[in-house]
Amino acid sequence: MDKQNSKFRWVIFTSVLFTYLIMSSQRTAPGLITDQLMADFSVTAATVGLVTSIQFFIYTGLQIPMGMLADRYGPNFLLIIGAAITGIGTIIYSLGTHEFVLFFARMLTGIGDATIWVNMVLILSQWFNKKEFTRLIDFAGMTGSLGFLMATVPFSVLIILLGWRGAFLCAGVMLCLCSIFLYFVLVKKSKQSSFVTNKIQHEKTSVILRRTLTNRQAWALFFCHFGIVGGYIGFIGSWAVPYAMDVYGMTRLEASQLMMISLIGALIGAPLIGWISSCLGTIKRPYIVFHITVLLSWTIFLLFNEHPPLYLLIILFFIIGFGFGSNSLTFAAVRQSFPITETGIVTGFANTGGFLSAVLLPSIIGYILDHFQSTSGSLSDGYYYGFLTPVIFSIFGLIGVTFIKEKLHQKGKTIDRNLGSKL
Structure with missing residues (x-):
């Protein structure tokens, strides 16, 4: 099958993105039931926070290994199994009777969730040419933001109707069905192997990883993703609501609506920025503008x-x-800069940068707030100094995007701009 000229590639695109939509919604959905978990399991807020955050720690830690596995064995098998593991973990979460069961369930969810982005990028890069990929990867980023949006009011309504256990059980069953459908689409219908061994380069994965870790372009992509992702996911997803309530005296509902404004901005920005980049024929220039x-x-x-x-x-x-x-431009640059056989590792490496910042930022701001509350009894100064964190992270991002190497095509010739050689 000629993948990049087949109409079936749009079925692939839709099925993979729908799975990503459901999986991304389960990243933040547990935040809706924090008070219910504390009451049902008689645990502290710190315990619930640990249960919630373990998924992001596992997700971050598995990005590079997942990229290595994807390059070596192909993305189909890993994505199918990942959706199933996420579904099983969510089902166990809905049936949990002890906090240790919840912790184990979120560990499974983190393992499954770690498969989605790297393998989705690889699958789309196989089925679409570079120009289409630059546009569509931004729609993929928009899908992730839409998943976060689903985990607000829509999932809250489902919790009211079915209870939190029923809502998470439905999400888990849906993900298991997605896994089955992905097997049918990616393997049976497209007549592709679900599990393959890549022997194109005849190189050990460790050699490719070492080359990635000494490559200036890979580190530039790591830091530009670090700077653009952490502030949004780390702050908007954790401290935006408390900030609005503490500083502006908003109710929880009003503060949640403020968070939704940011989510809507992400939904609009992802496809529009991809379209702008495609029309300009450049990734780096619009990416610099949005970092600034x-x-x-x-x-x-x-x-x-x-x-x-x-x-x-x-x-x-x-x-x-x-x-x-604009964060999806990171992976458009990966697709443009590296051979297809190394895309998985580099994608995982760059994505590690983004979610590392998303893990660090809430903890840093939380520490700053605790410090000022214990010393002065006021959170006002705490939030002021807390905002230094996303500022510093954004500076790292701007430095990273400045050093990105880009190939521009002009009159049939390929021109390297701001060459990024090995360190």
């Missing part, structure tokens, strides 16, 4: 002493979400 925009947005919080006017706050949250939509 996000950096300036976080800096404004410091200029207004963590309390900008409400209208400006709404604009800033939207812009930060919109700028986050």
Whole structure:
């Protein structure tokens, strides 16, 4: 089958993205039932926080190994198994009777979730040419943001109707069905092997990994993803609601609506930025613009002493979400810069940068807030100094994107801009 000219590639695209939509919604959905878990299992908020965060730690730690496995054995098998593991973990979570069961369930969910992005990128890179890929990877990023949006009001309604156990049970069953459907689409219908051994390069995975870790381009992509992802997922997904409640006196519902504004910005930004990049024929220039925009947005919080006017706050949250939509350009640059047989490892390496910042930022801000609350009894100064964290992370991102190497095509010739050689 000629993959990149087949109409069936759109079936592949739709089925993979739908699976990603459901899986991404389960990253933040447990945050909706924190109080219910504390009551049902008689545990502290710290315990619930540990149960919730373990998925992100596992996800981050498995990105490079997942890329190595994907390059070596192909993405089909790993994505099918990953969806099944995530579904099983979510089902166990819904049936849990002890906090240790919940912890184990979220570990399974993290393992399964770690398979989705790297293997989805590889599958799309196999079925679509480079120009289509640059556009569609941004739709993939939009799908992730839509999954986060599903884990707010829509999933809350499902919890009200079915109870939290029934809601998570439905999500788990849906993911298991997605796994079965992916097997039918990726293997049976397309007549592809589910489990293959890549012998194209005849190189050990350790050699490819070593080359990746000494490559300037790979590190540039790591840091540009580090800078653009952590502020959005780390702050918007954890501290945005408490910040709005503590500083602006908003209710939880009002603060949640503010978070949704940022999510809507990400939904709009992902496909629009991909379209802009495709029309300009460049990845680096628009990516630099949006990195600068996000950096300036976080800096404004410091200029207004963590309390900008409400209208400006709404604009800033939207812009930060919109700028986050540009993060898919990282993987468009990976697709452009590295051979297909190494794309998995480099994708995992770059994605590790993004989620490492998403893991670090909430903890750093939480430590700063605890420090100021214990010393002065006020969170005001804590939030001010807390905003230094996304500012610093964004500076790292801007430095990273500046050093990206890009190939521009002009009059049939390939031109390297800002060459990124090995360190």
